[in-house]
Amino acid sequence: MFTLDAQLAADTAFITRFKLCQVLLMKDAHYPWIILVPEREDIEEIHQLSPADQAQLMQEVTHVSEKLAKAFQADKINVGALGNVVSQLHVHVIARFTQDPAWPAPVWGFGPPAPYADGDLEVWTEGLQKILV
Amino acid sequence: MFTLDAQLAADTAFITRFKLCQVLLMKDAHYPWIILVPEREDIEEIHQLSPADQAQLMQEVTHVSEKLAKAFQADKINVGALGNVVSQLHVHVIARFTQDPAWPAPVWGFGPPAPYADGDLEVWTEGLQKILV
Numbered sequence: 001m002f003t004l005d006a007q008l009a010a011d012t013a014f015i016t017r018f019k020l021c022q023v024l025l026m027k028d029a030h031y032p033w034i035i036l037v038p039e040r041e042d043i044e045e046i047h048q049l050s051p052a053d054q055a056q057l058m059q060e061v062t063h064v065s066e067k068l069a070k071a072f073q074a075d076k077i078n079v080g081a082l083g084n085v086v087s088q089l090h091v092h093v094i095a096r097f098t099q100d101p102a103w104p105a106p107v108w109g110f111g112p113p114a115p116y117a118d119g120d121l122e123v124w125t126e127g128l129q130k131i132l133v
Numbered sequence: 134m135f136t137l138d139a140q141l142a143a144d145t146a147f148i149t150r151f152k153l154c155q156v157l158l159m160k161d162a163h164y165p166w167i168i169l170v171p172e173r174e175d176i177e178e179i180h181q182l183s184p185a186d187q188a189q190l191m192q193e194v195t196h197v198s199e200k201l202a203k204a205f206q207a208d209k210i211n212v213g214a215l216g217n218v219v220s221q222l223h224v225h226v227i228a229r230f231t232q233d234p235a236w237p238a239p240v241w242g243f244g245p246p247a248p249y250a251d252g253d254l255e256v257w258t259e260g261l262q263k264i265l266v
Contacts, residue, residue, distance in 0.1 A: 044209070045198060045199075045209075046195055046210075047195040054192075055191060058179075058188060058190070059187075061179065062180040065179060076178075076215075076216055076220070077179075077180070078215045078217070079213065080212065080215070081212045082209075082212075082213070083209055083211075084209055084211070084236060084237035084239075085237050096217060103217060104217035105217070105242045106217075106239050106241045108238070108239045109238045
């Protein structure tokens, strides 16, 4: 049975569920930062998914990318599946801006996240539900 | 007409050509580091590709991931499309090891690349042709 990794659960807020993935918001107010987690057991690499799930993952990644790019007028979308720290397969989709704190470096390992202010996390997850669904 | 970005061309060696992508080796001997560049004009984001090209890109990414994982007995495969510096769409597929210099950090921006020794670049590109084709 699929269970969301405890670290991913602690670092994110739930937005919605697609056909394949849980859609999560990274708790870092520096960036509009979505994490997609395929609800499949014991998968660490994209190539371990079935071909059908791989195709579905691509659709969900490009859907989120396109919606974030438009909604936030992003300068760039960063997509990444790393998993060096949390091995459960998860794909980052991040709206980047030439003025954001890490630009042009990657956001991973760039420094401590900026917590959302009280109440903002609910505003963001509800707003992103509307953008993404 | 598609033309490979000059910075990508300078930083890599040609391995082969798939149906969609040029397959390049990053000139950094620290990691088995492949870059896939879809041969499509004026594309900066995965979601700008046609759905058929997106599906093909996923196939080529997972093909390279699986072959690298097996050939090098990698601890993890990192996949990323960033483009904050070079905007032409390119996807990194990198075999990572718990003993590699950057682990567990991402390789991007980690420090200067390690040049391949004289002759090694040819050995690597020929070896990777056999592994990937």
